[in-house]
Amino acid sequence: GPLRVLVFGAALRADSANARLAALVARLISDTGAAVHLAAMRDFDMPLYDGDMEATEGLPHGALALRDQLEQSDAFVISSPEYNASVPGVLKNAIDWVSRVRPQPFKTKNAMLLSASPSLVGGNRGLWALRMPLEHLGTRVYPDMFSLAHSYQAFAEDGTLVDPGLQQRLTETVSGFLSLVEADVRYVCLQRR
Numbered sequence: 496g497p498l499r500v501l502v503f504g505a506a507l508r509a510d511s512a513n514a515r516l517a518a519l520v521a522r523l524i525s526d527t528g529a530a531v532h533l534a535a536m537r538d539f540d541m542p543l544y545d546g547d548m549e550a551t552e553g554l555p556h557g558a559l560a561l562r563d564q565l566e567q568s569d570a571f572v573i574s575s576p577e578y579n580a581s582v583p584g585v586l587k588n589a590i591d592w593v594s595r596v597r598p599q600p601f602k603t604k605n606a607m608l609l610s611a612s613p614s615l616v617g618g619n620r621g622l623w624a625l626r627m628p629l630e631h632l633g634t635r636v637y638p639d640m641f642s643l644a645h646s647y648q649a650f651a652e653d654g655t656l657v658d659p660g661l662q663q664r665l666t667e668t669v670s671g672f673l674s675l676v677e678a679d680v681r682y683v684c685l686q687r688r
């Protein structure tokens with residue numbers, strides 16, 4: 496069947512530039528014939544990680560929803576804001592909860608990281624921080640990350656990027672990522688025969 500890709504923005508606010516970037520990438524992936532699930536961080540609403548809660552109640556619904564979405568995908572894409580040069584607490588908290596599941600859902604999954612920020616560097620430092628927990632969990636993080644600067648002026652009405660050069664670079668990054676995922680999924684299928 497077609498590749499299944501989970502895409503979500505990591506900010507909670509409705510007008511999030513990262514949600515817009517996630518929606519744009521979801522469209523680009525969908526254009527290649529892959530099956531895309533575009534999610535929002537609100538779909539994965541969960542309390543702060545608490546070991547006592549885990550011991551008595553298990554994982555909260557939001558964490559289980561993210562676990563389910565990851566399990567149903569061959570790969571995932573996160574568009575995350577940079578908070579104080581690092582990962583937003585909401586996203587780190589979600590990763591921490593989901594990392595408690597066995598089998599561990601982040602392991603051997605391919606991921607592409609995007610960021611959007613009104614700043615000049617587009618939140619790229621936050622992505623380097625995000626690589627750390629994901630790679631620790633065994634996710635194969637695509638080396639080429641895409642960071643969108645001046646995010647409040649970057650989008651056209653139709654949801655694409657105003658700058659055609661940037662739009663092309665984003666399209667090429669997505670296509671490079673998908674080729675890798677496809678080769679990886681095919682390799683795993685051959686091994687299982």
Ligand code: FNR
Pocket residue numbers: 506508510511512513514576577578579580581611612613614617618646
């Ligand atoms: C920010 N912002 C920010 N931007 C940046 O480029 N580098 C940074 O270190 C930070 N730090 C930071 C901390 C906190 C607590 C907040 C709330 C914000 C600004 C941030 O990039 C901006 O709010 C974006 O618009 C957030 O992404 P969304 O919500 O548009 O997706």
